[in-house]
Amino acid sequence: MVRLTVPRVTVALLSALLLAYAFAIAPMNGAGERPDPSRALVAEATAAPSPAVSPPAAVFPPAGKTFVGVATKEGPHDFTPVDAFTAAARHQPQVMLFGSGWATDTFDPALFEGISDRGMLPMLAWEPWDYRLDEEAREKGTERHKIDKLRSNQPDYRLSHITRGDFDRYLRSWAEGIKALGHPVAIRFAHEMNGNWYPWCEMANGNQPGDYVEAWRHVHDLFEAAGATNVIWVWSPNARWSNSTPDLAGLYPGDDYVDWVGLSGYYGMGAFSKYRTFDAIFAETIKEIRTFTGKPLVITETAASDMVGRKAEWITETFRSLPRHADIIGLIWFEVNKERDWRIVSSPAVTKAFAEGVADQRYRFTWSPDLIPRTELGD
Structure with a gap:
């Protein structure tokens, strides 16, 4: 039946x-x-069934969220400081920044995979210079202004030498290696270019106006030609510290060559030795940047010292300020004891202030390799 x-x-x-x-x-x-x-x-x-509508790809960071990452002296060679930061902050960093110098470092996939396996997006501070000159001068106790002059004078790493192809074989080895990783990698190439303390700054090392943009585009185009399209390009000047700082528009490679705009700025050192809030340090430069690009903004390096006993206060105020900046999608804390103790583990009061600030739901989410980087604020 x-x-x-x-x-x-x-x-x-x-x-x-x-x-x-x-x-x-x-x-x-x-x-x-x-x-x-x-x-x-x-x-x-x-009749063929109607095709299923795929949900939109998830982006990083999600709308209305801000990632909080970390940078350490040891980088992915030793995760002990990262573990200490994570435990103190009671927060899993979503991004890890680490440096690599062209004179000594070759591509090593294990460094990137080590970061990714811990649930963090790798961000490479890629530096065209020989950093050993800087380290040797510090070990000798050389005065800081003399160190800046010494390390910025490296003719082999003049920007015009990058553009004319002197380093192309080296660049291709990294492009091919990063392409093979199969997950996103952020590259902060030649940061703080508006200063005078690195050999890639236009105010140093015999560089000329326009050289920085040409070098950036050369590196970017070489990666594109190699098929390394999984790179998030991070252009990262230093926060304006005086009226003598060059205009940033002339150093910007253009929106077709940049995915995130970064900024470095610290409280408790140099021009910012006296107490200055987060907005006092960054707002003027952010306003200038917004005259020529609307790309998402990341504070790629920041921290505070306790030289006048207001480090915890500065941290609390910073976390209160961040939600007012809808265009800031991330902040990376410089967890290093160098020149000053910038670490959040420097005192119980500082640790408490940071942990309370980052506990807000705005900073609570995870990174995974399948997320699509947010490269436009409207994404």
């Missing part, structure tokens, strides 16, 4: 309707004949 189920009843009703249409409603064909109802039934049964 045949049981009538909902599908069987539906098919029977459809068949009856089609037969009625064929004999009573449908017009005759050109030969004076009515269409064959069996063909109509076959066509209905074999």
Whole structure:
């Protein structure tokens, strides 16, 4: 005995309707004949199903969220400081920034995979210079202004030498390696270019106006040609510290060459030795940047010292300020004891202030390799 189920009843009703249409409603064909109802039934049964609508890809960071990442002296060579930061902050960093110098470092996939496996987007601070000159001068106790002059004078790493192809073989080795990783990698190439303390700054090392943009575009185009399209390009000047700072528009490679705009700025050192709030340090430069690009903004390096005993206060105020900046999608804390102790583990009060600030739901989400980087504020 045949049981009538909902599908069987539906098919029977459809068949009856089609037969009625064929004999009573449908017009005759050109030969004076009515269409064959069996063909109509076959066509209905074999018609291709409507394609499923895929949900939109998830982006990083999600709308209304801000990631909080970390940078350490050891980088992915030793995750002990990252573990200490994570425990103190009671927060899993979504991004990890680490540096690499062209004179000594070759591409090592293990460094990137080590970061990714811990649930963090790798961000490479890629530096065209020999950083050993800087380290040797520090070990000798050389005065800071002399260190800046020493390390910024490296003619082999002049920007024009990058553009003319002196480093192309080296660049391709990294492009091919990053492409093979299969997950996003952020590259902060030649940061703080508006200063005078690195050999890639236009105010140092015999560089000329326009050289920085040409070098950036050369590096970017070489990666594109190699098929390394999984790179998030991060252009990252230093926060304006005086009226003598060059205009940033002339150093910007253009929206076609940049995905995120970064900024470095610290409280408790140099021009910012006296107490200055987060907005006092960054707002003027952000306003200038917004005159020539609307790309998402990341504070790629920041921290505070306790030289006047207001480090915890500065941290609390910073986390209160961030939600007012809808265009800031991320902040990376410089968890290093260098020149000053910038770490959040420097005192119980500082640790408490940071943990309370980052506990807000705005900063609570995770990174995974399948997320699509947010490269436009409207994404």
